[in-house]
Amino acid sequence: MNKFKALMLTTAVVISITSCDNNENPEISNNQNAQLSLGGHISHKDCGYIDNNWPSNAELSTTRIINASETNFLVGQNANIASLFNINTVPLGFAIGNGTLNAISYGAGYIIFGESLYNYALDNGGRISVAMVQAHEVAHQLQFRNNIxxxxxxxxxxxxxxxxxxxxxxxxxxxxxxxxxxxxxxxxxxxxxxxxxxxxxxxxxxxxxxxxxxxxxxxxxxxxxxxxxxxxxxxxxxxxxxxxxxxxxxxxxxxxxxxxxxxxxxxxxxxxxxxxxxxxxxxxxxxxxxxx
Known part of the structure; x- marks a missing residue:
């Protein structure tokens, strides 16, 4: 707990777990496999992936975040959250690289979880903090779909x-x-x-x-x-x-x-x-x- 408080007092970054419902046409991604896995929706004109919400050096992946064990945990949680809330599993991508202290739920129907945020959550509460963030982002999908x-x-x-x-x-x-x-x-x-x-x-x-x-x-x-x-x-x-x-x-x-x-x-x-x-x-x- 003391470590957590000290980190919150000294960190200069702003963390955001958020949603983005601007559904402009996607821009071309440099990761075609990830693009296809997320239904072709990678970027938005005003609330975009990579150029706006993510640092320019971030890379999109649908196959890994940190390592195989953590990837499997997050993918498993994503499926379990969707099951509890009676929806199909939400397509999930990972923003890999420094400065990816964010997680975004897009109105186009997918979620991007940043590697830096994943590490930060692990350091401040462990895997249950990761699960909380993912459940929060899936909840935004419920809001989009149900007009709430x-x-x-x-x-x-x-x-x-x-x-x-x-x-x-x-x-x-x-x-x-x-x-x-x-x-x-x-x-x-x-x-x-x-x-x-x-x-x-x-x-x-x-x-x-x-x-x-x-x-x-x-x-x-x-x-x-x-x-x-x-x-x-x-x-x-x-x-x-x-x-x-x-x-x-x-x-x-x-x-x-x-x-x-x-x-x-x-x-x-x-x-x-x-x-x-x-x-x-x-x-x-x-x-x-x-x-x-």
């Missing part, structure tokens, strides 16, 4: 926090990563490290505390059967907007259980609302959070 999030904001926050919740759900679910909280906490730590305080920026992803609470809410939903993307979206914002962020509705004598959420899970979530609200405001410290 239903919550509209002037920044990217709603989309990013919901993707964090999808990721938390995957990390905790028995058919997902199946992590108890002690195991899941490093992924939370990594997720929170990607928060920002640029609340008026279009690219604002949510503060560290908000990302922490969104991931925790998703993890708390782990015992519920996956209800589908739109139902998950509706339930997430019903809980998150009105309870976690606003701390509202606490005086209600009756709260309608969201559709697709079991009665037992609903009661469990409601018992955690004060905790979740305090997480979102920063009243619960990082150390306290890890010991929940």
């Amino acid at each position: 999030p239903s919550r509209n904001e002037s920044t990217a926050r709603a989309s990013e926090l919901e993707a964090d919740a999808f990721a938390g759900f995957y990390i905790g679910h028995a058919d997902g990563y199946n992590a108890d909280w002690t195991t899941a906490a490093p992924a939370y730590t990594f997720s929170a490290s990607l928060g920002d305080n640029n609340v008026n920026s279009p690219g604002h992803h949510g503060t560290a505390a908000q990302r922490r609470s969104a991931f925790r809410l998703g993890w708390l939903l782990r015992d519920n059967a996956y209800p589908g993307a739109r139902s998950f979206d509706s339930s997430f914002f019903r809980y998150y907007d009105q309870y976690v962020l606003a701390g509202a509705l606490r005086g209600e004598t009756e709260f309608t259980r969201p559709e697709g959420i079991s009665e037992d899970v609903h009661e469990y979530i409601m018992s955690k609302m004060d905790e979740l609200h305090k997480i979102s405001t920063g009243e619960i410290s990082e150390e306290e959070f890890l010991n929940l």
Whole structure:
């Protein structure tokens, strides 16, 4: 933990796990095999692969990231995430080279995961942090395909926090990563490290505390059967907007259980609302959070 804090204080780079839904025609790639594996979609005019989001020296690969063991892990996680969320496995490419501290989910239907980000995640939480990032990126694919999030904001926050919740759900679910909280906490730590305080920026992803609470809410939903993307979206914002962020509705004598959420899970979530609200405001410290 101390090593992690020191790294976050001294690093000069900005990490982004994000989405890109500009579907302009692809430019020609210097890696034809990778191009074919990703359906021919490699670059975009305004939100592009290599020339915009990646350093010019980065190379695209669909066969390796770091080494065979790590490649197999990420490919396996990608397939398992898609299975839990009832979609076909999302085509996955790897950006190889220095400065690839990013992961991008493209509206054209594929994901690029940077080698530098993979190494950084391994150093700060291990493989579960890698799995969290990949689940977050697959969640953006769910958003593209289902016209969600239903919550509209002037920044990217709603989309990013919901993707964090999808990721938390995957990390905790028995058919997902199946992590108890002690195991899941490093992924939370990594997720929170990607928060920002640029609340008026279009690219604002949510503060560290908000990302922490969104991931925790998703993890708390782990015992519920996956209800589908739109139902998950509706339930997430019903809980998150009105309870976690606003701390509202606490005086209600009756709260309608969201559709697709079991009665037992609903009661469990409601018992955690004060905790979740305090997480979102920063009243619960990082150390306290890890010991929940």
